[in-house]
Amino acid sequence: MGRIIRTGVSFPEDLLKAFDKIIRDLGIRSRSQAIQEAVRDFIAMNSWRIADGEVAGTILVRYSHEKYGIEEKLTDAQHEFLKLIPSALHIHISKEDCLLVIAVRGMASEIKELVKKLREAGRVKQLTYVMMPIC
Numbered sequence: 001m002g003r004i005i006r007t008g009v010s011f012p013e014d015l016l017k018a019f020d021k022i023i024r025d026l027g028i029r030s031r032s033q034a035i036q037e038a039v040r041d042f043i044a045m046n047s048w049r050i051a052d053g054e055v056a057g058t059i060l061v062r063y064s065h066e067k068y069g070i071e072e073k074l075t076d077a078q079h080e081f082l083k084l085i086p087s088a089l090h091i092h093i094s095k096e097d098c099l100l101v102i103a104v105r106g107m108a109s110e111i112k113e114l115v116k117k118l119r120e121a122g123r124v125k126q127l128t129y130v131m132m133p134i135c
């Protein structure tokens with residue numbers, strides 16, 4: 001670890017209260033430690049989007065299968081990018097909702113295109129992803 005640098009950060013009051021509650025509930029020792037963890041997560045979550053290297057990870061899509069056409073469009077998108085997708089899992093999470101877990105491996109630029117296509121499939125309820133650089 002390099003040397004420690006102190007910095008000041010401004011927060012809206014309600015955001016800081018919510019943050020402190022999570023810190024207490026998780027038993028994290030200090031606000032500084034929690035902010036460092038959050039910054040590491042932020043870097044890990046976003047660095048792959050800037051540099052176009054090879055990455056592997058998962059895309060999670062929650063959607064209502066009762067929304068007309070969405071399931072077919074999500075499937076079409078996966079078939080369009082089939083070389084990126086070694087595996088996918090469909091979980092029925094409620095009477096209405098499905099969770100699609102798509103494992104991916106490929107160039108970041110191609111995975112960004114797949115994510116864009118999945119978003120275009122219609123009104124997904126939630127779409128998130130975790131990617132790790134392969135190096």
Ligand code: NI
Pocket residue numbers: 065090091092093097098099
């Ligand atoms: Ni389902």
